[in-house]
Amino acid sequence: MSFEEELSKGSFLIPECTVCKKLVWPPTEFCDDCMGKTRLKEGNFQGKIIEFSKQNDDYFCIVEMESSFRIIAKMTNEPQIDQYVKISKCGINEGNYFFEVS
Amino acid sequence: MIKVGIAAYGITPFTTDDKKIESILFESAKSIFENNSKIEKNQIDAVLVSTNNNSKYLAPILSETLGIQPKTAHSIENLCNSGTNSIVSAYSYIASGLADVVLVSGAERYDSPGQILDWDNSRGEFKHPIFWASIFTSSYKRKFSTTDEQLAMVSVKNHSQAQNNPNALSKKTYTIQDVMESKKITEDIRLLDCSRSCTGSASIVLASEKVLKKITDQPIWISGVGQKTISAGFTKNQSFHSMESTKYATKTALQMAQKKIEDVDVVEVHDAFSVCEPMALEAIGMAKPGEGTNLVKNFYETKNLKINPRGGLIGCGHPLGATGIAQTIEITQQLQNNAQKRQVENASVGLVHNMSAAATSSTILVLEK
Numbered sequence: 001m002s003f004e005e006e007l008s009k010g011s012f013l014i015p016e017c018t019v020c021k022k023l024v025w026p027p028t029e030f031c032d033d034c035m036g037k038t039r040l041k042e043g044n045f046q047g048k049i050i051e052f053s054k055q056n057d058d059y060f061c062i063v064e065m066e067s068s069f070r071i072i073a074k075m076t077n078e079p080q081i082d083q084y085v086k087i088s089k090c091g092i093n094e095g096n097y098f099f100e101v102s
Numbered sequence: 103m104i105k106v107g108i109a110a111y112g113i114t115p116f117t118t119d120d121k122k123i124e125s126i127l128f129e130s131a132k133s134i135f136e137n138n139s140k141i142e143k144n145q146i147d148a149v150l151v152s153t154n155n156n157s158k159y160l161a162p163i164l165s166e167t168l169g170i171q172p173k174t175a176h177s178i179e180n181l182c183n184s185g186t187n188s189i190v191s192a193y194s195y196i197a198s199g200l201a202d203v204v205l206v207s208g209a210e211r212y213d214s215p216g217q218i219l220d221w222d223n224s225r226g227e228f229k230h231p232i233f234w235a236s237i238f239t240s241s242y243k244r245k246f247s248t249t250d251e252q253l254a255m256v257s258v259k260n261h262s263q264a265q266n267n268p269n270a271l272s273k274k275t276y277t278i279q280d281v282m283e284s285k286k287i288t289e290d291i292r293l294l295d296c297s298r299s300c301t302g303s304a305s306i307v308l309a310s311e312k313v314l315k316k317i318t319d320q321p322i323w324i325s326g327v328g329q330k331t332i333s334a335g336f337t338k339n340q341s342f343h344s345m346e347s348t349k350y351a352t353k354t355a356l357q358m359a360q361k362k363i364e365d366v367d368v369v370e371v372h373d374a375f376s377v378c379e380p381m382a383l384e385a386i387g388m389a390k391p392g393e394g395t396n397l398v399k400n401f402y403e404t405k406n407l408k409i410n411p412r413g414g415l416i417g418c419g420h421p422l423g424a425t426g427i428a429q430t431i432e433i434t435q436q437l438q439n440n441a442q443k444r445q446v447e448n449a450s451v452g453l454v455h456n457m458s459a460a461a462t463s464s465t466i467l468v469l470e471k
Contacts, residue, residue: 053289055236096227
């Protein structure tokens with residue numbers, strides 16, 4: 001199973017190095033630190049809002065996942081800086097990843 | 103290391119014209135040979151093309167079109183920073199002794215594929231530059247309690263200064279109210295806060311010290327070069343209210359030139375969006391953190407042209423592969439006292455700041471008479 005196969009099914013898994021246990025982002029087969037092989041880690045991952053702006057009715061937010069890496073995710077309700085969130089929806093649409101948090 | 107300088111330049115107007123990339127590259131390069139009789143085609147050792155265009159083999163194509171058979175010819179793509187990256191490559195060829203004279207030509211079309219970094223999936227569905235610019239703006243306003251009106255001054259100033267630049271895309275001046283009332287793209291960005299992707303080309307000839315003095319009466323020296331890449335992905339930026347790559351690159355370039363920022367008389371900074379100008383001024387050390395907008399306001403009100411005299415990216419338009427070269431041409435003209443209505447008095451040291459993808463990478467050049 002690959003990160004993208006899982007993402008396209010709506011599952012957000014995080015690659016973790018099998019050697020040094022570092023979370024590796026963006027998803028790759030090998031660790032950017034020790035070059036060890038990665039495996040996909042399942043979990044109910046936690047994110048924190050770092051910054052946000054808004055377009056039309058939706059907010060787009062910089063979300064720091066597991067105190068490790070950052071993504072841009074959509075949010076419907078008004079975010080607060082440092083607010084803890086979880087990924088509520090994700091996938092791939094026309095080749096682009098999408099993430100939604102709440 | 104061999105000393106390297108700028109011998110000549112050529113530039114086209116920046117427009118929204120639908121022209122072939124090969125044609126616009128040729129336009130700016132051709133004018134160099136037309137306007138500089140001391141530069142012979144057979145002197146050109148290398149031709150470097152700066153572009154994000156998908157067309158292939160453009161440097162050999164440009165060489166053939168110009169009737170040149172250089173030792174080296176290749177393209178350089180590095181998003182918005184391609185222009186100064188190409189100049190640094192040309193500098194390196196000459197400084198190492200591999201070449202004596204290098205032609206660097208940058209060009210882009212209004213529909214450049216370089217606007218979107220498809221690889222950066224961490225941005226999710228928010229890959230257009232307006233989204234990183236909105237995050238920068240939101241973060242900068244939050245950190246320094248800056249208002250939208252203060253940031254709008256960047257656009258007002260740069261559109262105003264562009265009116266003295268016959269090659270600039272902007273043909274109009276705007277008020278702060280105009281900027282504030284322009285189309286809201288996001289909560290933090292309005293249309294007039296944005297530079298516009300456009301069609302344009304700029305070319306420059308670099309030469310070694312021994313050749314330079316024979317082919318120009320007004321040599322301009324590249325005395326400092328600094329570069330830094332933090333990441334490719336926007337979300338790996340260490341800060342969203344400061345340009346860390348620019349800080350590193352500036353330190354390196356000024357150290358190499360043995361200058362302090364106080365010695366610099368005129369600067370071209372990469373104002374892709376309004377917020378980028380104060381962030382860049384702070385990163386190069388011309389303003390303290392959070393005080394860049396005060397400097398912009400002060401310079402606009404006192405008609406001081408020291409920052410982005412040609413009108414910046416917001417006033418000139420932003421043909422990605424040509425921008426860094428156009429910025430370098432502006433500083434060259436300033437130091438040669440050839441900038442006409444845009445001239446900053448007694449300019450002897452200038453600085454160019456060019457960056458890519460939300461300052462994930464930056465280049466700084468220091469130029470001197």
